[in-house]
Each structure stands twice: as structure tokens, then as C-alpha cells.
Amino acid sequence: MKFNLPALLRPRASEASGCPPKEKLPRHIAFIMDGNGRWAKRRGLPRSAGHAAGTEALREIIRTCSDIGIECMSIYAFSTENWERPQDEVEALMKLISRYFLSEIDELIEKNVHITILGDLTRFPQEQKNALTEAMRRTKANTGLKLNIALNYGGRAEILKAVREIAADCASGAQKPEEIGFDTVSAHMYTCGQPDVDLLVRTGGDERISNFLLWQTWYAELIFEPVYWPDYNKQKLFENLNEFARRDRRFGKVKP
Ligand code: FPP
Numbered sequence: 001m002k003f004n005l006p007a008l009l010r011p012r013a014s015e016a017s018g019c020p021p022k023e024k025l026p027r028h029i030a031f032i033m034d035g036n037g038r039w040a041k042r043r044g045l046p047r048s049a050g051h052a053a054g055t056e057a058l059r060e061i062i063r064t065c066s067d068i069g070i071e072c073m074s075i076y077a078f079s080t081e082n083w084e085r086p087q088d089e090v091e092a093l094m095k096l097i098s099r100y101f102l103s104e105i106d107e108l109i110e111k112n113v114h115i116t117i118l119g120d121l122t123r124f125p126q127e128q129k130n131a132l133t134e135a136m137r138r139t140k141a142n143t144g145l146k147l148n149i150a151l152n153y154g155g156r157a158e159i160l161k162a163v164r165e166i167a168a169d170c171a172s173g174a175q176k177p178e179e180i181g182f183d184t185v186s187a188h189m190y191t192c193g194q195p196d197v198d199l200l201v202r203t204g205g206d207e208r209i210s211n212f213l214l215w216q217t218w219y220a221e222l223i224f225e226p227v228y229w230p231d232y233n234k235q236k237l238f239e240n241l242n243e244f245a246r247r248d249r250r251f252g253k254v255k256p
Pocket of ligand 1: 036039051055058076077078082096204229
């Protein structure tokens with residue numbers, strides 16, 4: 001019996017640990033960074049310590065996505081529902097967000113990262129608003145990774161915003177109702193001009209979308225990672241990217 005030794009020695013796809021080739025990567029990857037609170041609880045720490053540890057994981061993932069040439073990366077940092085959390089947790093998250101932008105902005109600029117905030121910033125305290133608008137202004141001309149940070153974001157609220165804007169355009173005569181297409185709606189999303197999400201990764205073990213990028217994830221591949229976000233790292237990301245590369249995407253059609 002003949003054996004194909006090189007093939008037998010090659011790691012199976014599930015064991016592959018490197019990054020897949022560029023053409024197999026998602027153009028747009030989105031993350032629901034869940035599990036910070038449980039990560040902290042397990043260690044007897046306050047929930048805010050979990051968010052701080054989550055920021056460290058985020059740093060590694062942004063760096064990696066930028067280095068491997070991902071076009072767009074979206075992260076769910078604060079939802080419209082998160083305001084209902086205990087006040088000390090909301091305050092800790094606010095502080096983390098402004099501190100993050102102050103400490104990271106130079107590296108993000110150096111890496112040619114372009115920051116877009118998805119969501120309604122009007123409800124944020126002035127200090128955070130300043131840090132966020134400054135980060136967007138300073139990275140506006142950058143042509144590398146498009147980093148979308150969802151803050152005070154909700155997928156339904158985003159769709160509602162688009163409906164209202166399009167209705168106003170129809171009322172003013174700028175838009176003919178019969179000419180509204182999917183592209184029209186996409187153009188009114190915060191992600192205007194970007195490709196739809198190819199891969200959505202949610203850490204923390206729960207398997208739901210939680211009002212994140214409802215329009216943009218219509219044919220996204222979903223991966224639910226059991227690890228808590230602070231434990232998510234480059235290695236896990238590469239595993240998820242390899243899993244994505246193996247998926248058969250048909251977009252509702254039949255392959256010839
Ligand atoms: C969900 O975990 C996570 C959040 C609501 C916040 C995510 C924020 C960060 C990772 C850091 C801050 C972001 C930036 C942009 C600097 P959870 O608290 O719901 O965890 P649990 O499900 O275990 O309770």
C-alpha cells in the first residue's frame with residue numbers, strides 16, 4: 001500500500017494555526033466582544049477589570065487584523081442597551097474608552113488605521129465625544145484597516161435612522177420612492193461605502209446577534225467562540241479565520 005507521506009504529515013485544517021491566504025480572508029470581520037464580566041467574576045474581580053482586560057485583547061486583535069490586511073473590522077463596544085448597566089460600570093467603560101483613544105491613537109495613525117464610530121454620540125459625556133471626534137478627524141485620511149467602533153449603537157436604531165432619512169429625501173423630492181434600492185439603504189448606514197460583514201465572531205459562548213449590524217450581516221458567516229473576550233487572542237483569531245476559509249458560502253444560491 002502506498003502512502004502520501006507529505007499529505008499525512010500536513011496538519012489537518014482544524015489544526016492549522018497560521019493565517020489563511022489573503023484571498024480566503026473576510027473583507028469585513030465583526031466582533032461581539034462578550035464575556036468580560038464573567039472573566040472578571042471568575043477571578044473575583046469587579047466587572048470593570050474584565051473590560052480593562054478586554055481592552056488588552058482588543059489591542060492585539062486590531063494589530064493583527066491590520067497586519068494581515070483585513071479591509072474592515074467592526075467591534076461592538078457599547079450598545080444602546082448598555083446604558084441600563086450599573087452606573088459605576090458605565091462610568092468605568094466611559095473612562096476606558098477615552099483613555100484607550102488617548103493611549104492608542106498614535107499607533108493607530110502609524111498603522112494607517114481609519115476610525116469610524118458607528119452610533120449616536122450625542123448621549124456621550126463631552127470628554128468622550130472629544131476623544132472620539134478627534135480620533136476620527138486624525139485618522140480620516142488613512143487608507144489601511146477601516147476600524148468601526150460601535151458606541152451607543154443598535155442595529156434597529158440604525159435601520160430606523162436610515163428609514164427616516166430616506167423618507168425625508170422622498171418628502172423633499174430628492175428621492176423617488178420607486179428608485180429606492182438595497183444600495184440606497186446601505187448608503188444610509190453608518191458603514192456607508194464598506195462591504196457587508198463576511199464573518200461575525202461572538203466570544204463568551206452565547207449564540208445570538210444582540211442587535212449588532214443587522215443590515216450588514218445578512219449573509220455573514222457566524223462563529224460563536226466559547227472563550228471570554230479577554231482570553232481571545234491572535235491564535236484564536238487565526239483558528240476562526242481558518243474556519244471561515246473552509247466555509248462554503250452560497251448566498252442562497254446553488255453552486256454549479
Ligand atoms: C460585553 O461583555 C462587553 C462590553 C459591553 C464592552 C466591551 C468593551 C471593551 C472590550 C473595552 C472597551 C472598548 C474600547 C473601544 C476601548 P459583558 O460585560 O456583557 O460580559 P458578560 O456577558 O460576561 O457579563
